[in-house]
Amino acid sequence: MTKKIKLSELGSLFGSLDIEALEGVKIEGDVELDLGQMGLNPQMAYALGHETVQLAFHLMNISRILGYPVDQLPGAAVQQKPARLSNLIESKFSVARNEEWKTPIQEVVLGATSSDGGSRKSTVTIGGENALPYYFDSPMPHRNHITMDVFDMPINMAKAVKSNYEDVINSPAEWAKKVVRDFGADMVTIHLISTDPNIKDTSPKDAAKTVEEVLQAVDVPIVIGGSGNPEKDPAVLEKAAEVAEGERCLIASASLNLDYARIAEAAKKYNHVVLSWTQLEINAQKELNRKLMKQCGVARENIIMDPTTAALGYGLDYAYTNMERIRLAGLTGDTELNFPMSSGTTNAWGAREAWMISSPLKEDSDWGPREYRGPIWEIVTGLTLSLAGNDLFMMMSPTAVQVLKEITQTLYGLKETEQVNIDNWVSAVV
Amino acid sequence: MKLNSPLQVYKYLPQINCAECGDATCMAFAAHLIDRSKKLENCPPILKDEFKKKYIELQTLLAPEIRQVTIGIGENAKNIGGDDVIYRHQLTFFNPTAFAYDVWDTMPEQELVERVNKISNFRKFYVGKFLKVDMVAVRCVSGDPLKFAGAVKKVAETTKLPLVLCSFDPAALRAALEIVKDRRPLLYAATENNWGDVAELAQSYKVPVVLFSPDLDKLKSIGATFQEMGIKDLVLDPGTYPQGKQLKESFERFVKLRRAGIKEGQKDIAFPIMSVPLNAWLVYKDAVTASYWETVLASVFIVRYADVMILHSLEPYAMLPEVHLRDTIYTDPRTPVKVAPGVNQVGTPTKDSPVIVTTNFALTYYTVESDLSSNKINCYLASVDTDGIGVEAAVAGGQLTAAKINDTFAKANFDLKEKTSHGTLILPGLAARLQGDVEDATGLRVMIGPPDSGRIPGWMEKNWPPKQK
Ligand code: B12
Numbered sequence: 062m063t064k065k066i067k068l069s070e071l072g073s074l075f076g077s078l079d080i081e082a083l084e085g086v087k088i089e090g091d092v093e094l095d096l097g098q099m100g101l102n103p104q105m106a107y108a109l110g111h112e113t114v115q116l117a118f119h120l121m122n123i124s125r126i127l128g129y130p131v132d133q134l135p136g137a138a139v140q141q142k143p144a145r146l147s148n149l150i151e152s153k154f155s156v157a158r159n160e161e162w163k164t165p166i167q168e169v170v171l172g173a174t175s176s177d178g179g180s181r182k183s184t185v186t187i188g189g190e191n192a193l194p195y196y197f198d199s200p201m202p203h204r205n206h207i208t209m210d211v212f213d214m215p216i217n218m219a220k221a222v223k224s225n226y227e228d229v230i231n232s233p234a235e236w237a238k239k240v241v242r243d244f245g246a247d248m249v250t251i252h253l254i255s256t257d258p259n260i261k262d263t264s265p266k267d268a269a270k271t272v273e274e275v276l277q278a279v280d281v282p283i284v285i286g287g288s289g290n291p292e293k294d295p296a297v298l299e300k301a302a303e304v305a306e307g308e309r310c311l312i313a314s315a316s317l318n319l320d321y322a323r324i325a326e327a328a329k330k331y332n333h334v335v336l337s338w339t340q341l342e343i344n345a346q347k348e349l350n351r352k353l354m355k356q357c358g359v360a361r362e363n364i365i366m367d368p369t370t371a372a373l374g375y376g377l378d379y380a381y382t383n384m385e386r387i388r389l390a391g392l393t394g395d396t397e398l399n400f401p402m403s404s405g406t407t408n409a410w411g412a413r414e415a416w417m418i419s420s421p422l423k424e425d426s427d428w429g430p431r432e433y434r435g436p437i438w439e440i441v442t443g444l445t446l447s448l449a450g451n452d453l454f455m456m457m458s459p460t461a462v463q464v465l466k467e468i469t470q471t472l473y474g475l476k477e478t479e480q481v482n483i484d485n486w487v488s489a490v491v
Numbered sequence: 492m493k494l495n496s497p498l499q500v501y502k503y504l505p506q507i508n509c510a511e512c513g514d515a516t517c518m519a520f521a522a523h524l525i526d527r528s529k530k531l532e533n534c535p536p537i538l539k540d541e542f543k544k545k546y547i548e549l550q551t552l553l554a555p556e557i558r559q560v561t562i563g564i565g566e567n568a569k570n571i572g573g574d575d576v577i578y579r580h581q582l583t584f585f586n587p588t589a590f591a592y593d594v595w596d597t598m599p600e601q602e603l604v605e606r607v608n609k610i611s612n613f614r615k616f617y618v619g620k621f622l623k624v625d626m627v628a629v630r631c632v633s634g635d636p637l638k639f640a641g642a643v644k645k646v647a648e649t650t651k652l653p654l655v656l657c658s659f660d661p662a663a664l665r666a667a668l669e670i671v672k673d674r675r676p677l678l679y680a681a682t683e684n685n686w687g688d689v690a691e692l693a694q695s696y697k698v699p700v701v702l703f704s705p706d707l708d709k710l711k712s713i714g715a716t717f718q719e720m721g722i723k724d725l726v727l728d729p730g731t732y733p734q735g736k737q738l739k740e741s742f743e744r745f746v747k748l749r750r751a752g753i754k755e756g757q758k759d760i761a762f763p764i765m766s767v768p769l770n771a772w773l774v775y776k777d778a779v780t781a782s783y784w785e786t787v788l789a790s791v792f793i794v795r796y797a798d799v800m801i802l803h804s805l806e807p808y809a810m811l812p813e814v815h816l817r818d819t820i821y822t823d824p825r826t827p828v829k830v831a832p833g834v835n836q837v838g839t840p841t842k843d844s845p846v847i848v849t850t851n852f853a854l855t856y857y858t859v860e861s862d863l864s865s866n867k868i869n870c871y872l873a874s875v876d877t878d879g880i881g882v883e884a885a886v887a888g889g890q891l892t893a894a895k896i897n898d899t900f901a902k903a904n905f906d907l908k909e910k911t912s913h914g915t916l917i918l919p920g921l922a923a924r925l926q927g928d929v930e931d932a933t934g935l936r937v938m939i940g941p942p943d944s945g946r947i948p949g950w951m952e953k954n955w956p957p958k959q960k
């Protein structure tokens with residue numbers, strides 16, 4: 062029922078409707094309005110008359126085009142008796158892909174099988190993205206991976222985590238086996254914390270033995286971490302790199318406050334990947350990556366970044382935005398920042414909400430059982446960073462690992478499940 | 492926002508530098524409009540008739556890309572939407588995701604009241620304020636409009652929080668609206684089946700309304716139809732599926748909608764988005780698993796663009812990470828979170844009370860302050876000007892030094908030898924390495940507290956008052 066009407070006729074048609082808001086508006090030229098698209102509710106039309114309703118609507122539109130707030134239109138038909146359409150207006154949604162993301166993230170392989178000079182059964186590949194994680198613009202080529210923490214000596218852990226490791230806490234090799242066999246770790250991180258002069262001052266040679274044991278215990282790729290002592294780490298990591306020759310381990314870490322060149326040299330010599338670690342500062346990250354590439358000659362495919370993970374509630378805002386900015390810079394062409402990223406997600410356990418038995422503040426609502434708070438703190442910290450672009454997660458709680466895997470692999474597209482009908486969630490009994 | 496430099500905004504301002512807005516010049520005021528720290532209405536001259544045209548033009552040009560919608564009334568009203576950027580570092584995100592927790596009309600009355608109270612009373616102290624949750628969503632499970640209206644009435648009597656009325660049955664929505672029409676509830680929801688009747692409700696009761704369809708073409712159609720009818724306070728629910736490929740697609744829809752709204756300026760779908768993490772309960776029945784997964788879904792959509800969400804779990808291990816993540820994403824990255832440096836009193840300190848040193852990073856300061864005050868420790872708390880950096884980073888970065896600490900007391904005219912009987916300072920455990928320096932610089936005795944201020948009460952029992960040497 063297409064009916065056309067000229068704007069010049071509007072005035073006479075609407076003489077009866079007291080439309081003050083259009084006063085003073087001059088419509089020049091004759092515009093034809095197409096009223097065909099729109100149906101009418103029969104009852105309403107009967108009550109008000111077709112024309113009035115249709116025209117009222119179009120008047121609203123015109124007024125909108127002319128920049129008049131529709132609310133100012135006191136047209137009787139519009140305001141008092143709500144008019145309605147009888148059919149939905151046809152519409153198609155579309156949105157463009159992001160054309161600014163032209164630079165892919167570097168792909169990095171961790172671990173080496175016998176055909177490549179190592180002894181791992183499998184390797185892990187991360188990086189290669191052409192878009193933010195899980196975006197429709199371009200599918201992520203590799204899923205996220207998780208490497209679980211193993212320490213070379215018993216350490217303090219939150220109760221909820223400790224209970225999982227009590228039987229293996231004195232044996233890094235058994236500990237490593239357990240996380241792979243029972244908890245689904247893709248990789249294992251051996252933290253050589255006992256080498257710290259303030260802890261046990263274990264010699265690089267003895268620490269390297271632990272690395273060998275772990276390599277023998279598991280056949281997944283491994284990360285080798287120092288104690289964080291800037292004086293001692295270069296020597297420890299150098300020796301560890303030597304005994305792990307050819308395995309393409311991730312050496313953690315090179316940072317600006319220690320002899321990164323020595324660590325880079327060892328990684329090059331014995332075929333490993335370097336973890337470039339800076340503390341929540343994008344420019345420092347650029348600088349260190351540049352130094353590793355230009356000054357130390359580390360190949361692009363041998364660099365992963367750790368821009369630092371702060372826990373939920375304790376600086377995660379900095380960590381999240383830092384990672385998101387680094388990833389966006391990489392995708393849009395900054396070739397000093399387009400490397401895969403790794404997160405020390407275990408840092409989440411530093412938050413008091415993760416480990417304290419209850420709130421120290423009486424005004425807080427009850428914090429509930431801490432056994433459940435800790436793992437979810439680790440999950441949410443990791444998940445948030447996964448959305449910012451993080452590829453590899455260093456984690457500790459088996460529950461957290463399981464849940465983070467489930468959600469990241471779902472968003473990645475690996476999880477086939479039964480279809481769920483959500484149409485009636487409102488009346489669901491939960 | 493269509494303008495992106497103060498100069499562009501300046502062109503529309505009166506340009507008389509009368510300073511009534513509190514800025515010395517119109518140009519300075521223009522910069523505040525761009526960063527949204529002031530409103531156009533702060534400039535009295537532009538509200539006058541002679542500038543009316545410019546005012547209206549500027550108002551449209553300054554309007555946020557995503558429409559801002561208000562739910563509720565009075566001081567509990569919540570604005571949602573109103574965003575201008577797709578990454579928080581580009582400006583900041585406005586109007587934190589509103590959390591609505593559900594109740595349903597088949598609950599026994601007493602349980603209903605308890606649950607509503609639990610929702611309205613939830614609080615978690617953080618950086619000088621309490622994190623809270625925002626709304627109550629009442630679900631019509633009975634299918635009976637009268638019963639639904641009854642539940643809504645009870646909820647409205649129990650709390651001042653804004654309400655979300657959830658039913659696909661227009662008759663139920665109408666019955667509920669009759670009860671709470673003055674409280675500007677959010678209607679949930681119009682679909683491709685009931686849209687005509689729901690539109691009529693939204694029109695005649697003048698309330699914001701959610702449109703629900705996981706099919707973005709349909710969602711846009713319903714949106715276009717509502718706008719054609721003059722209904723503009725819309726919220727879009729593109730469906731939050733709880734698992735598998737459906738969840739992946741849900742995620743993509745959120746990203747697409749927000750990109751279309753902000754980056755491509757598609758005004759017809761530039762509305763706040765709703766997510767329903769509660770749907771986790773459709774697949775998991777065990778409360779811990781369901782609460783965990785609901786928190787996971789909530790986290791995904793807090794980060795990626797939900798402006799309002801409906802949640803079910805009131806377990807603290809679900810609510811705490813949710814309110815913290817929302818704060819993480821919505822905290823303004825432009826403003827350093829600091830407190831004024833100086834020496835403050837906690838409780839009513841005497842000459843024998845301890846003097847505690849911390850930094851002026853708001854997170855640090857308020858954490859320490861609340862640990863002290865809630866444990867009724869009367870003391871002096873010195874906040875050292877570390878440029879808003881926390882203890883460990885400030886020690887590493889050189890903002891927390893012996894000289895700075897000395898300065899803080901000097902500027903505050905706080906002479907420890909005179910004001911205290913013990914002449915002792917307590918430093919944070921993480922600043923232990925400053926001990927010697929501070930002793931030299933101040934000539935005072937310096938004690939090292941525990942690494943976490945939550946442990947100060949226990950530490951005090953053992954170490955305070957200090958033993959005389
Ligand atoms: C967020 C963060 C940042 C943010 C800082 C934001 C800010 N406004 O402070 C940014 C990105 C700016 C940053 C920068 C740097 N950081 Co930083 N950062 C962190 C991070 C992730 C969290 C710190 C935090 O906010 N904690 C929460 C607050 C509340 O803790 P807090 O201030 O210590 O307060 C607690 C206690 O100290 C105690 N307490 C406080 N006062 C008092 C008083 C008394 C009497 C007592 C008893 C207790 C007490 O109770 C409080 C509550 O628990 C930590 C790592 C981590 N996960 O802890 C690294 C960390 C602190 N940073 C570190 C470093 C090295 C740096 C940089 C030097 C890096 C660099 N090379 O650029 C810079 C320095 C910047 C500067 N000073 O200008 C190191 C410090 C290492 C060290 N021990 O020396 C850390 C530990 C990371 C690491 N593992 O290497 N950082």
Ligand code: SF4
Pocket residue numbers: 504505506507508509510511512513514515516517518520521533534535536537
């Ligand atoms: S009040 Fe308005 S006219 Fe006066 S200085 Fe401020 S912006 Fe300019």
